Amino acid sequence: MSTLTFGRAINAGLRRAMDNDPKVILMGEDIGKLGGVFRITDGLQKDFGAHRVLDTPLAEAGIMGTAVGMAYRGYRPVVEIQFDGFIYPAFDQIVCQVAKIHYRTQGAVKMPITIRVPFGGGIGSPEHHSESPEAYFTHTSGLRVISPSNPQDAYTMIQQAISSDDPVLYFEPKRRYHVKGEVDEGSDPAASSMEKACVVTEGSDVTLVTYGPLVPTARDAAVAAGDDGVSVEVIDLRSLAPIDFETVEASVRKTGRLVITHEAAQSGGLGAEIAASITERCFYHLEHAPVRVTGFDIPYPYSKLEFHHLPDLDRILDGVDRVLGRPNSLSGLER
Amino acid sequence: MALKNIESVPGGPDGPPPGLIQLITADGIRVPDPAYDPLVADVDGAALQGLYEDMVVVRRIDAEATALQRQGELALWPPLLGQEAAQIGSGRALRRDDFVFSSYRENAVAYCRGVDLTDILRVWRGNASSGWDPYAINMATPQVIIGAQTLHATGYAMGILNDGDDAVAVTYFGDGATSQGDVNEAMVFAASFQAPVIFFCQNNHWAISEPVGLQAHVPIANRAPGFGIPSVRVDGNDVLACLAVTRQALARARSGGGPTFIEAVTYRMGPHTTADDPTRYRDANELEDWAAKDPLKRLEAHLDSRGLFDEAFTAAVKAKADAVAAELRAGCLDMPEPAPSDVFKHVYSTPNSWLDRQQDHYERYLSSFADSASSDGSS
Numbered sequence: 001m002s003t004l005t006f007g008r009a010i011n012a013g014l015r016r017a018m019d020n021d022p023k024v025i026l027m028g029e030d031i032g033k034l035g036g037v038f039r040i041t042d043g044l045q046k047d048f049g050a051h052r053v054l055d056t057p058l059a060e061a062g063i064m065g066t067a068v069g070m071a072y073r074g075y076r077p078v079v080e081i082q083f084d085g086f087i088y089p090a091f092d093q094i095v096c097q098v099a100k101i102h103y104r105t106q107g108a109v110k111m112p113i114t115i116r117v118p119f120g121g122g123i124g125s126p127e128h129h130s131e132s133p134e135a136y137f138t139h140t141s142g143l144r145v146i147s148p149s150n151p152q153d154a155y156t157m158i159q160q161a162i163s164s165d166d167p168v169l170y171f172e173p174k175r176r177y178h179v180k181g182e183v184d185e186g187s188d189p190a191a192s193s194m195e196k197a198c199v200v201t202e203g204s205d206v207t208l209v210t211y212g213p214l215v216p217t218a219r220d221a222a223v224a225a226g227d228d229g230v231s232v233e234v235i236d237l238r239s240l241a242p243i244d245f246e247t248v249e250a251s252v253r254k255t256g257r258l259v260i261t262h263e264a265a266q267s268g269g270l271g272a273e274i275a276a277s278i279t280e281r282c283f284y285h286l287e288h289a290p291v292r293v294t295g296f297d298i299p300y301p302y303s304k305l306e307f308h309h310l311p312d313l314d315r316i317l318d319g320v321d322r323v324l325g326r327p328n329s330l331s332g333l334e335r
Numbered sequence: 336m337a338l339k340n341i342e343s344v345p346g347g348p349d350g351p352p353p354g355l356i357q358l359i360t361a362d363g364i365r366v367p368d369p370a371y372d373p374l375v376a377d378v379d380g381a382a383l384q385g386l387y388e389d390m391v392v393v394r395r396i397d398a399e400a401t402a403l404q405r406q407g408e409l410a411l412w413p414p415l416l417g418q419e420a421a422q423i424g425s426g427r428a429l430r431r432d433d434f435v436f437s438s439y440r441e442n443a444v445a446y447c448r449g450v451d452l453t454d455i456l457r458v459w460r461g462n463a464s465s466g467w468d469p470y471a472i473n474m475a476t477p478q479v480i481i482g483a484q485t486l487h488a489t490g491y492a493m494g495i496l497n498d499g500d501d502a503v504a505v506t507y508f509g510d511g512a513t514s515q516g517d518v519n520e521a522m523v524f525a526a527s528f529q530a531p532v533i534f535f536c537q538n539n540h541w542a543i544s545e546p547v548g549l550q551a552h553v554p555i556a557n558r559a560p561g562f563g564i565p566s567v568r569v570d571g572n573d574v575l576a577c578l579a580v581t582r583q584a585l586a587r588a589r590s591g592g593g594p595t596f597i598e599a600v601t602y603r604m605g606p607h608t609t610a611d612d613p614t615r616y617r618d619a620n621e622l623e624d625w626a627a628k629d630p631l632k633r634l635e636a637h638l639d640s641r642g643l644f645d646e647a648f649t650a651a652v653k654a655k656a657d658a659v660a661a662e663l664r665a666g667c668l669d670m671p672e673p674a675p676s677d678v679f680k681h682v683y684s685t686p687n688s689w690l691d692r693q694q695d696h697y698e699r700y701l702s703s704f705a706d707s708a709s710s711d712g713s714s
Contacts (some may be wrong), residue, residue, distance in 0.1 A: 054493075059524075070491070073491045
């Protein structure tokens with residue numbers, strides 16, 4: 001076991017994947033000498049060479065499209081998108097090519113591409129640097145979408161993503177890059193699945209589902225609720241497409257109450273998918289309609305207002321109160 | 336807004352502007368070219384006859400597929416009529432281990448790669464999203480998103496470089512595609528990494544209804560040097576010239592010289608697809624002008640002038656084209672129907688819990704009809 005920050009854990013996972021497979025190459029803007037704007041690829045170009053850690057021209061569609069060609073040639077490209085809000089120029093290549101080539105070619109051509117995306121807010125950045133675009137990709141068949149919430153998962157899941165024969169979007173909660181945790185660097189990534197959700201706090205009254213940057217917030221909320229006599233079970237989804245609904249369903253069958261929280265905008269988001277799917281699966285076990293505590297349906301706001309947009313401990317607890325029928329911010333509102 | 340008329344764009348139907356590489360004129364006269372003659376010195380009479388046969392066969396494939404579409408056997412077909420020389424000349428220059436990334440109109444290139452004829456039709460009959468295993472003929476399946484494949488070729492070429500191999504990636508696209516960001520980004524990447532890739536642009540003068548003058552106010556080949564990529568304009572209806580310039584580009588790429596941009600100036604004599612009606616947007620005179628430069632007719636005239644176009648040869652070519660057309664038609668009509676559960680196949684390479692559940696539910700739904708049919712019968 002070693003103590004690593006979230007960011008260093010990704011770096012260690014990338015290094016191990018590159019050690020294990022010479023076909024693993026990294027592509028992105030500023031990832032070479034600089035080590036990426038968040039230093040996630042720090043030192044990798046020096047150790048593996050410029051032919052395996054490619055600083056690319058500043059063109060996201062170009063990066064993604066050439067990664068497709070590399071994959072055709074038998075490589076396993078790991079692409080870094082510098083910031084969440086910069087992924088859209090690559091959207092066409094991701095949705096029309098990366099996601100569909102395996103289907104289009106009836107399995108003849110695999111697209112084992114990992115797309116690393118620092119995402120989410122809370123770092124006081126200007127526009128385009130704090131977005132949560134995951135639902136665009138969870139809605140796209142052919143892609144797998146995951147988001148680790150802690151250094152151990154970051155380390156393991158990046159290796160699992162790279163070894164997946166399907167394309168994987170790996171959403172990194174950038175505001176947690178500096179969080180430290182214990183990482184077992186000898187652990188075998190093949191021994192676990194990146195698609196299994198994890199019950200991070202056990203509880204019996206309310207199921208609180210989240211992922212990525214809000215997992216620590218949700219855990220804090222569970223502690224606070226416990227002080228108030230409410231037992232909250234926190235589930236870290238880890239995988240956003242597909243979602244491990246079995247784990248969520250088992251929890252909701254126990255608690256009868258579901259709160260979902262994410263930074264991304266509410267309408268058409270993952271919370272809606274989770275609420276609908278769980279309602280379909282165990283309607284008669286629900287004591288209250290599922291409640292979503294999410295970012296608003298707004299462009300990501302300027303930084304002085306971002307903490308109004310981002311769900312925090314108190315807003316999550318307000319959602320918990322709602323599913324429990326306790327006094328809450330919407331009490332008396334009949335809609 | 337006034338758009339420049341295509342006649343005023345070099346490469347329009349007014350004839351070859353300076354710098355257009357041409358080895359056989361529209362009248363079939365072989366014109367010497369000290370720079371390009373050595374590249375085709377090995378192309379003797381028999382080889383020219385072979386190129387002619389190829390062009391006749393792919394034109395026949397085109398005609399047969401168009402007929403199949405008119406007869407309701409294909410949903411759609413994108414004819415390449417008029418572009419045979421550009422595709423056969425370049426396609427026959429390639430080595431087996433080179434890799435092609437094309438659009439949807441390069442059926443003649445696929446023919447050169449040795450595609451199973453039936454596979455060409457699968458997409459257009461609606462039986463598959465693509466026809467062939469790309470690794471079987473080293474050619475990606477047709478790309479529908481305009482220009483997207485140029486980036487794939489460039490990335491593939493970057494992979495070739497990493498492997499220390501001397502294969503070349505070749506990407507085909509049209510004049511319309513040159514307006515796409517992907518094509519421009521591909522040229523940036525290709526130049527930066529000196530990737531062994533050939534950008535083979537068939538300027539067929541039309542992007543559905545939009546004339547090339549809407550895409551470019553300078554010859555398209557003039558753009559590439561701005562990216563640091565050498566370029567050449569070639570008479571795209573001259574199969575020998577297309578072979579020569581492609582060989583030149585391949586040699587450059589194999590020897591570490593990086594990318595080349597080829598603009599093959601040709602003409603889409605048919606519609607964009609069988610769903611299109613060019614009489615709504617283009618002048619019949621323009622088609623006539625280009626018919627006079629037909630790639631088959633000029634090689635026919637050239638072969639004839641050399642005594643290589645006798646009855647035995649033309650009969651053999653006709654027999655080959657007939658046989659190919661019959662094989663194509665039979666392959667089309669005999670194509671097995673996909674099974675309902677195929678709709679879920681190959682979305683992922685390993686099981687996916689969301690999709691598995693949907694498939695399971697849909698299969699239960701389908702089997703519910705079987706149940707009700709049998710219970711109806713017994714009640």
